Amino acid sequence: MWAPLRRSLARAVPRRGARSVATEAQAAFVIPEEPVAIEHADAEAARASAQRQRDAAALLDREGAADATDRLVRKMRRTMLDDLAGMASTQTRASTFRPYKQRTHALEPHQLTLSHLLAATAQLGHARTHVQRSYEPFLYGTRHSMAVIDVERATLPALRRAVQVVRGVAENDGIILIVGTRADVQPAVRAAAARLGANGFHVSTDRWVPGVLTNAPKLLAPAIQHSAARHTDQLDGDAAPNTAKLAAQLYQPDLVIVLNPVENINALREATQCNIPTMAIVDTDVDPRAVTYAIPANDDSPRVAELILGVLSKAGQDGLRRLHAARDAHEKRERSRKRRAQRT
Numbered sequence: 001m002w003a004p005l006r007r008s009l010a011r012a013v014p015r016r017g018a019r020s021v022a023t024e025a026q027a028a029f030v031i032p033e034e035p036v037a038i039e040h041a042d043a044e045a046a047r048a049s050a051q052r053q054r055d056a057a058a059l060l061d062r063e064g065a066a067d068a069t070d071r072l073v074r075k076m077r078r079t080m081l082d083d084l085a086g087m088a089s090t091q092t093r094a095s096t097f098r099p100y101k102q103r104t105h106a107l108e109p110h111q112l113t114l115s116h117l118l119a120a121t122a123q124l125g126h127a128r129t130h131v132q133r134s135y136e137p138f139l140y141g142t143r144h145s146m147a148v149i150d151v152e153r154a155t156l157p158a159l160r161r162a163v164q165v166v167r168g169v170a171e172n173d174g175i176i177l178i179v180g181t182r183a184d185v186q187p188a189v190r191a192a193a194a195r196l197g198a199n200g201f202h203v204s205t206d207r208w209v210p211g212v213l214t215n216a217p218k219l220l221a222p223a224i225q226h227s228a229a230r231h232t233d234q235l236d237g238d239a240a241p242n243t244a245k246l247a248a249q250l251y252q253p254d255l256v257i258v259l260n261p262v263e264n265i266n267a268l269r270e271a272t273q274c275n276i277p278t279m280a281i282v283d284t285d286v287d288p289r290a291v292t293y294a295i296p297a298n299d300d301s302p303r304v305a306e307l308i309l310g311v312l313s314k315a316g317q318d319g320l321r322r323l324h325a326a327r328d329a330h331e332k333r334e335r336s337r338k339r340r341a342q343r344t
Helices: 002-012 043-060 062-086 114-119 133-138 151-171 186-199 221-235 243-248 265-273 302-343
Strands: 124-127 139-143 146-149 176-179 200-203 255-258 278-282 293-296
Touching: 114 151, 114 302, 133 139, 133 151, 146 151, 151 176, 151 255, 151 278, 151 293, 151 302, 176 186, 186 200, 186 302, 255 265, 265 278, 278 302
Parallel strands: 176 200, 176 255, 255 278, 278 293
Antiparallel strands: 124 146, 139 146
């Protein structure tokens, strides 16, 4: 009687150490080693579903959401400008001000318009009580006790004249020194100097060191000594470096461009003392007579500095292209003249 019951219990309860057999409920929760490919009825619907999932994941990410919003705003802006251009409007994608591209994609001088200067806040000046008396001809008026610069009659003509000056200096193989000591304009200064190549130099430290132009042999003595030592090592190790000759060969710039003349007034004074023409962005609290080529504009705005410096550097590039074209034409004429002389 008890034997069949013991046999049934032995079959139901596994022995100690024996492998347990998974039940149907346990097998339902087993994770497969390889993903199961589920056939989708429509491939386009599957891709759309995956795109929605990626968009949802991007929105959950803070940076992804910011990038998505930025792309959406730019798309809406492009659509709006295309619609305005279709209605014969002057505000097109080529003429509107885009501050995020001014540093890497500077405007050509012929592309500069009044809307670019206004969008960069070039018209904003200081308080009316801080306006210099000699600055009165460059003012448009006063609003809320703040001076407003006449961009149309003062800034734009002065900038066009400055473009011609920079182009002429570069075309004559002149050296252009750019001085900008504020942290927010230093990337624009370096980019402009890079566009000018070997004819462009920049000062982007926190301050202008007095004596760079007027007392260069003594101030730059360590650099001269180091350069002389390297030069003598290449030629003759026993000869003493002639620092006096090297100091006499120091090159001075042919034009000095200053972005913040209030902090770099010593640079303007030294350039004037050395008979070097100067060019600066002059705000309402600066005397424009202290600069050879004054550009009336807001010198506190990084956008204004990037815009003006980009236009000037592009003008310098144009001058360098003309210089190289003239040199190539001269070399071609010399080669043809030598060939004619050899034939005769």
